Amino acid sequence: MPDAGYLTIGKVVKRLQGQYPDLSISKVRYLEDEGLLNPSRTPSGYRLYSQKDVHRLETILYLQKNRFMPLSVIKQQLDGGEGHVSLVQTPCPNVGEDDEEVLQKFHPIDRMPELLGVPVSFVRQLSEAGVIQLRESPHGRSLVDGKDFQLIRTCGELRHFGIGPKNLRQYVTAANRESAMFEQALVVFAKKGGGVEMERTEENRQQFGQALSEMLALTGQVRDTLIRRQISKTFSEMEE
Known part of the structure; x- marks a missing residue:
């Protein structure tokens, strides 16, 4: 050919x-x-x-x-359609990330293949690993929080690289441990703003949210650099 x-x-x-x-x-x-x-x-x-x-x-x-x-x-x-799909008129059965009405609700777990394109078993595994938390309806049905949809999608993408729910347990442990550090940092941030007991206003919530986002971004850079350094060292040793 x-x-x-x-x-x-x-x-x-x-x-x-x-x-x-x-x-x-x-x-x-x-x-x-x-x-x-x-x-x-x-x-x-x-x-x-x-x-x-x-x-x-x-x-x-x-x-x-x-x-x-x-x-x-x-x-x-x-x-x-013999390989052709209209990118304009094709309806989407999935939920968009900006669909606030849906993201603010709980949804039956058996709808996850339809809404997110992931198996029900995968969502249950995420719950067992502590990545998400399922809620039980009065009728005993497992419900998924719409706020977790993007997280579930992200975890679904990781499957392409062989990273499954069991591998993600370490991130749950790390999040639980590191949250104390961020909480303490926010207390320091509040003191700099005039005292820990700050009035709960929308402006203050936005300031705290922005501060947390900046801390997450900065610590993420540190984490990424350390991991890349270690992986580079490992592969360098393998080549030697």
Whole structure:
């Protein structure tokens, strides 16, 4: 098969990363494993993507990012429409991140595949790991807080890299431990503002929220740097 007009998986990722920064080779392979992509292969087994394959991938990424569609629905629409989906008229069964009415409610756990595109079992595993907390309805149904939707989506994305709910337990432990540090820092921040017992006004809440956001961003940079340093050291030792 001639290679003209075909791209390797690395070149496909590089081409689309400008629009989808989180795109990676492992995610493209995951989409292939889920049956959404079927690139050609060379006799030696290397994947080759045609322009049609790239367009299909762009459509998948668009529907995931902007319409919050689960992969099962995307696959059904792409296959049913012979690879074409209208990006203008296609209705989205998922909840948008800015849909406050929905995010302020609790939803039956059995609707998570429809709303978030993740299995019910995955949501239960997140609950067991302490990442989210389920609430029980008067009729005994497990309910998911709409405020946790984005967190669940993020955890779902981590599955592409082999990071599951059990791996996330350490972040729950860390959050519980580090929250005391941030609470103390906010007390210091309040003292600088004129006293710990500050009047609970909207302006004060916004100031505290901004301070917390800045602290999280700064400590996140420290954490990222330390992890990158350790991983770089580990791989350097492996090469040696």
